[in-house]
Amino acid sequence: MIWADYDAVLFDLDGVVTPTAIVHMRAWSEMFNSFLASWDGEGDTAPYTDADYYAQVDGKPRYDGVRDFLTSRGIPAPEERVVELGDRKNDAFNVVLERDGVEAYPGSVLLLDHLRGLGVPLGVVSSSANAPAVLQAAGLLDRFQTVVSGTVATELGLPGKPAPDTFVHGAEVLGAAPAKAVVLEDAVSGVRAGAAGHFGLVIGVDRGAGVDRLTEAGADVVVADLAELVPAEGAGA
Numbered sequence: 001m002i003w004a005d006y007d008a009v010l011f012d013l014d015g016v017v018t019p020t021a022i023v024h025m026r027a028w029s030e031m032f033n034s035f036l037a038s039w040d041g042e043g044d045t046a047p048y049t050d051a052d053y054y055a056q057v058d059g060k061p062r063y064d065g066v067r068d069f070l071t072s073r074g075i076p077a078p079e080e081r082v083v084e085l086g087d088r089k090n091d092a093f094n095v096v097l098e099r100d101g102v103e104a105y106p107g108s109v110l111l112l113d114h115l116r117g118l119g120v121p122l123g124v125v126s127s128s129a130n131a132p133a134v135l136q137a138a139g140l141l142d143r144f145q146t147v148v149s150g151t152v153a154t155e156l157g158l159p160g161k162p163a164p165d166t167f168v169h170g171a172e173v174l175g176a177a178p179a180k181a182v183v184l185e186d187a188v189s190g191v192r193a194g195a196a197g198h199f200g201l202v203i204g205v206d207r208g209a210g211v212d213r214l215t216e217a218g219a220d221v222v223v224a225d226l227a228e229l230v231p232a233e234g235a236g237a
């Protein structure tokens with residue numbers, strides 16, 4: 001890996017820089033358990049657990065997760081209640097983030113340190129509207145010259161991943177042609193976005209998607225941890 005060959009490096013956030021899923025899982029649990037404790041209508045009000053998360057919520061848009069969980073418990077799920085609880089989950093995310101913080105993957109910090117030493121411009125490209133808050137909580141906001149969050153994408157009218165537009169915009173802000181920029185992604189849709197944007201190098205980070213799926217989606221290389229991308233001492237940049 002010759003980092004000096006590239007003019008910019010673009011990181012997805014959740015699952016690449018920070019294990020943000022932990023914060024989301026805690027927020028879902030706090031929101032649903034406070035709702036269940038106060039619900040006296042029909043349905044099963046046994047406490048919400050991680051098993052509910054994996055069965056009903058994981059990977060879905062927020063409101064769909066709320067609707068499917070309520071339905072799984074036989075609790076009526078009119079749109080009003082779905083939206084209210086979905087919004088409460090978003091509030092809970094910010095409360096948990098501020099209270100518990102979030103620690104970046106140690107291997108990712110090693111790579112960020114290495115790239116800072118080389119002076120390569122760095123950016124975050126995330127579908128999440130919370131991206132700046134997560135970076136702030138992890139103490140890494142000052143490492144990136146640009147953060148293309150979900151909010152920025154909406155403001156600029158950029159379609160989300162798997163469309164390449166948010167990554168292309170990030171490269172542009174950093175003054176790099178996509179062919180001279182690197183994308184790091186843990187999600188199939190994000191790897192697809194990097195491949196569709198004809199980036200110089202698309203690195204898949206396997207946090208569970210699997211080497212085969214990330215490779216099929218267009219990753220040039222797949223690593224399990226970003227520390228693998230830090231050249232050994234004395235091996236050059």
Ligand SMILES: [Mg+2]
Pocket residue numbers: 012013014015016185186187190
């Ligand atoms: Mg991700």
